[in-house]
Amino acid sequence: MNGLSLAFSEAFSLLAGFDHRVAEIVLLSLQVSGLAVLFGTLIGLPLGACLGVGRFPGRQVLVVLLNGCMGLPSVVVGVVVYLILSRSGPLGEFGLLYSATAMVIAQTFLVVPLMAAIARQVVEDAWRDYEEELTAMRFRWFDSVRVLLHDCRHSLMVAVLAGLGRAMSEVGAVMIVGGNIDRSTRVMTTAIALETSKGDLPLAIALGTVLLGVILLLNAVAYVLRQWATRRYA
Amino acid sequence: MFPLRVSDLRWHAAGRAVLDGLSLELGGEGITILLGPNGAGKSVFLRTLCGLLEPDAGHIDWGGAARPEFGVAMVFQQPKMLRDSLLGNVELALRPLKVPAAERQARARAVLERVGLLHRARDSARSLSGGERQRLALARAWVTRPRLLLLDEPTASLDPSSVEAIERIVREIRTEGTRILMTTHNLGQATRLADDVVFIDAGRVCEHAPVQRFFARPASPAARLYIQGELPWRMAF
Numbered sequence: 072m073n074g075l076s077l078a079f080s081e082a083f084s085l086l087a088g089f090d091h092r093v094a095e096i097v098l099l100s101l102q103v104s105g106l107a108v109l110f111g112t113l114i115g116l117p118l119g120a121c122l123g124v125g126r127f128p129g130r131q132v133l134v135v136l137l138n139g140c141m142g143l144p145s146v147v148v149g150v151v152v153y154l155i156l157s158r159s160g161p162l163g164e165f166g167l168l169y170s171a172t173a174m175v176i177a178q179t180f181l182v183v184p185l186m187a188a189i190a191r192q193v194v195e196d197a198w199r200d201y202e203e204e205l206t207a208m209r210f211r212w213f214d215s216v217r218v219l220l221h222d223c224r225h226s227l228m229v230a231v232l233a234g235l236g237r238a239m240s241e242v243g244a245v246m247i248v249g250g251n252i253d254r255s256t257r258v259m260t261t262a263i264a265l266e267t268s269k270g271d272l273p274l275a276i277a278l279g280t281v282l283l284g285v286i287l288l289l290n291a292v293a294y295v296l297r298q299w300a301t302r303r304y305a
Numbered sequence: 306m307f308p309l310r311v312s313d314l315r316w317h318a319a320g321r322a323v324l325d326g327l328s329l330e331l332g333g334e335g336i337t338i339l340l341g342p343n344g345a346g347k348s349v350f351l352r353t354l355c356g357l358l359e360p361d362a363g364h365i366d367w368g369g370a371a372r373p374e375f376g377v378a379m380v381f382q383q384p385k386m387l388r389d390s391l392l393g394n395v396e397l398a399l400r401p402l403k404v405p406a407a408e409r410q411a412r413a414r415a416v417l418e419r420v421g422l423l424h425r426a427r428d429s430a431r432s433l434s435g436g437e438r439q440r441l442a443l444a445r446a447w448v449t450r451p452r453l454l455l456l457d458e459p460t461a462s463l464d465p466s467s468v469e470a471i472e473r474i475v476r477e478i479r480t481e482g483t484r485i486l487m488t489t490h491n492l493g494q495a496t497r498l499a500d501d502v503v504f505i506d507a508g509r510v511c512e513h514a515p516v517q518r519f520f521a522r523p524a525s526p527a528a529r530l531y532i533q534g535e536l537p538w539r540m541a542f
């Protein structure tokens with residue numbers, strides 16, 4: 072057996088045996104990215120919806136900025152959050168650098184613009200449809216935002232899944248602010264990067280497989296959800 | 306809110322006068338039908354009345370009061386429904402009125418029953434046919450118990466039995482004391498429903514007359530032509 076197939080077979084025995092190292096890393100990844108997306112949902116979706124409905128000076132500039140931030144390089148976000156959390160930074164006194172909390176913060180910064188931009192587009196399209204009806208019913212714009220967030224819930228679920236996908240798969244931000252410390256801030260992507268460079272291919276392959284599986288699963292869920300919503304609400 | 310006095314309403318779009326000095330007075334009861342050719346400004350006038358458009362000039366006097374915040378409901382030519390159940394869509398209209406949630410549902414169910422859609426209360430509103438959708442739109446407006454109900458071609462592209470169902474509902478709403486102002490291109494419908502007819506052409510009122518008088522002896526040439534254009538077709542049967 073050559074080296075590569077050996078690495079693969081070891082990787083799968085790691086997975087099949089529910090290796091605790093693998094499990095720990097996967098769990099932390101899910102926790103960090105899950106929390107970031109939770110905050111992203113609470114901040115990003117309403118923010119995007121307000122931008123989609125509101126009409127105020129400077130709105131177009133904000134929309135362009137937001138769309139630009141969708142593809143924000145994760146290392147840049149990492150550096151910015153690093154500067155904020157480092158000893159001499161504005162939030163340095165809390166000593167959050169190289170903690171899971173720091174990673175959650177960095178990933179939140181990463182997913183909020185992405186989720187807000189998607190929500191803005193979705194809600195703005197719906198608003199174009201409903202504006203006259205809701206205005207004639209005397210909805211104030213803030214209540215319209217609430218109605219539209221609910222009405223677009225299925226499309227917005229896609230925004231949530233997109234956020235989760237982005238958070239799970241990014242490596243730059245968590246690497247910089249988390250430091251990839253074993254058993255405390257090592258997540259799937261940073262572990263893969265490290266193990267590959269060390270030459271420990273089985274662990275890297277095992278984690279890569281899980282990561283790929285999670286991303287595929289998210290996409291499958293998004294697809295099924297869309298299908299269901301289309302059938303249910305035509 | 307009544308008498309509603311509209312005086313010299315003007316509204317321009319793309320350098321063209323759409324409302325061109327429209328004046329009208331409406332008493333507090335009955336069904337008034339707005340007639341007029343395509344593009345006459347009927348829909349724009351209804352939009353102005355429910356506050357969606359600010360006129361460039363002119364004045365609307367709501368029985369001596371300022372524009373009422375509530376009490377005017379509108380059914381659009383193409384009503385939009387939320388991705389929600391029928392019940393959810395009707396309840397929606399009660400939210401700005403701050404009706405308590407428990408009462409909302411009871412009122413929504415009652416009104417769905419009256420438009421014959423209660424058995425579908427939990428279905429998706431997006432799955433309705435054109436006629437059912439219009440009835441749902443009427444229910445959504447009716448549930449707010451408006452003083453003035455504006456209907457923009459509520460029976461356009463509906464089959465005869467759906468038209469009849471809508472007309473029955475409109476009469477019922479009127480019986481409960483709601484003032485109705487509606488547009489249609491169906492002259493038979495105008496004779497069946499109207500107490501009086503307002504004929505609009507090129508953004509102004511050409512004629513405002515009781516329904517029999519209007520169809521027997523239209524005073525304005527424009528109205529005469531409009532009726533003649535429609536009637537020969539209807540009489541071919």
Ligand SMILES: Nc1ncnc2c1ncn2[C@@H]1O[C@H](COP(=O)(O)OP(=O)(O)OP(=O)(O)O)[C@@H](O)[C@H]1O
Nearest residue numbers: 318319323341342343344345346347348349350458
């Ligand atoms: N938002 C707008 N911007 C520009 N022009 C408009 C706008 N709304 C209406 N118009 C124009 O105003 C004119 C009157 O439109 P309106 O919809 O009131 O006609 P209508 O009497 O309701 O006709 P129909 O019987 O076909 O429904 C039309 O020529 C239309 O193009």
Ligand SMILES: [Mg+2]
Nearest residue numbers: 347348382457
């Ligand atoms: Mg019209």
